[in-house]
Amino acid sequence: MQVHALKCFGEGPGDGNPAxxxxxDASGEEARRAFARSRNTTCVFLDGDVVDFYYPHTRSPLxxxxxLAVAHVLFARRPDAPLLAVTTAMRGQxxxxxxxxxxxxxxxxxxxxxxxxLEASLPxxxxxxxxxxxxxxxxxxxxxxxKLLVEVPDAATLHGLRPDLEAITAWGKEAGINGIYAWxxxxxxxxxxxxxxxxxxxxxxxxxxxxxxxxTALLGHGLVLLQGRATGQHCLIATRIEDGAIxxxxxxxxxxxxxxxxxx
Numbered sequence: 001m002q003v004h005a006l007k008c009f010g011e012g013p014g015d016g017n018p019a020x021x022x023x024x025d026a027s028g029e030e031a032r033r034a035f036a037r038s039r040n041t042t043c044v045f046l047d048g049d050v051v052d053f054y055y056p057h058t059r060s061p062l063x064x065x066x067x068l069a070v071a072h073v074l075f076a077r078r079p080d081a082p083l084l085a086v087t088t089a090m091r092g093q094x095x096x097x098x099x100x101x102x103x104x105x106x107x108x109x110x111x112x113x114x115x116x117x118l119e120a121s122l123p124x125x126x127x128x129x130x131x132x133x134x135x136x137x138x139x140x141x142x143x144x145x146x147k148l149l150v151e152v153p154d155a156a157t158l159h160g161l162r163p164d165l166e167a168i169t170a171w172g173k174e175a176g177i178n179g180i181y182a183w184x185x186x187x188x189x190x191x192x193x194x195x196x197x198x199x200x201x202x203x204x205x206x207x208x209x210x211x212x213x214x215x216t217a218l219l220g221h222g223l224v225l226l227q228g229r230a231t232g233q234h235c236l237i238a239t240r241i242e243d244g245a246i247x248x249x250x251x252x253x254x255x256x257x258x259x260x261x262x263x264x
Contacts, residue, residue: 001025006069009207009250011236015228017207018255019069021046033059042066045089046073052089057198061090062144064106064209064248071097071104072252083107093144098247103238105249106209110217111142116175123150126171126180127163127196135184140177143213143246147181147195148172155192158184159230163196172197181211183225191215192226207235213248216241 002023007016020043025032036043036054044066045052051070053060067086074084074097084097096107124132127150135151152158161182172179179197186192193215195208206228216223222240240247 004069004073005255006072006252007233007255008065008068008072008252009209009227009235009237010253011226011228011234013253015234016251016253016255017065017205017228017233017235018042019044019063019066021066021069021073023073029059044070046070047089049086050089051086051095056203059090060145062088062093062210064213065207067095067097067106068104068209068250068252071099071106072254075099075104088144091144098249100249102251103249104252105238105247107242107245107247108143108213109244110213110246111144111146113140113142113146115140116177122171123148123180125164126168127161127182129157129161132157139218141214141218143210143217143248145178145210145214146176147179147208147211147214148175148177149211149215149218150180150182152182152184154184155186158182158192158194161194161196162201165196165199165201168196169199178210181208181214183211183215186226190224190226192229194227194230204231206231206233207237207250209237209248212237212239213246215239216246216248222247 004021010016022045037056040056043054053063086095098105135153138150181195183193195205212225216239225237228235
């Protein structure tokens with residue numbers, strides 16, 4: 001078994017959301033769950049061209065920062081390939097991997113999702129901020145893992161959030177939605193966000209590629225999205241739309257040590 005440690009979507013060298021890429025593992029789901037728990041890190045098991053994602057607490061149908069790590073590993077072996085393709089283990093979703101200079105991109109499609117009926121007070125209650133003023137109507141969007149996208153007025157509000165993680169988890173299970181992605185528009189034209197789908201606040205995600213893809217689908221244009229200030233791992237996710245497909249990408253680099261961050 002070979003284990004590659006990487007950091008993905010880093011804004012600069014040494015930044016990024018950690019992931020482990022594991023090759024040559026012939027174990028089953030329970031052993032893979034135990035491995036991810038023991039490393040307390042997002043893990044993706046690479047079986048040929050099939051990618052199987054695990055967080056310390058659960059198996060996942062899709063994780064884009066771990067897919068970015070897979071792209072780094074595969075393109076290192078085939079640097080002249082114009083693109084590579086992988087398929088997710090849980091849902092058979094096809095993902096195209098593209099290299100663009102030092103960055104890697106994942107090409108995927110927006111998915112149709114039903115919009116749940118939301119009580120007007122729900123976002124403020126889940127985010128534990130009474131009187132919260134939203135900058136737009138919350139919407140659900142997905143590129144493989146649906147998120148409730150909640151726009152707050154500014155970065156100060158975004159980083160002042162101390163959400164009710166248990167309530168978000170319970171609501172998400174009932175609604176079939178993978179947590180809340182709170183986001184804001186920055187004066188410099190970029191965007192910033194935070195992802196809430198863990199019960200442990202210490203496991204807040206430093207970069208959430210599926211949320212960046214979902215936000216791109218919602219807004220209908222590419223964007224530059226900052227994330228990770230709350231975790232101390234500054235990340236930058238770039239997206240664009242080409243021929244109806246959404247591309248989500250950024251940096252990926254090898255890491256010397258495994259850290260305790262994990263996310264989606």
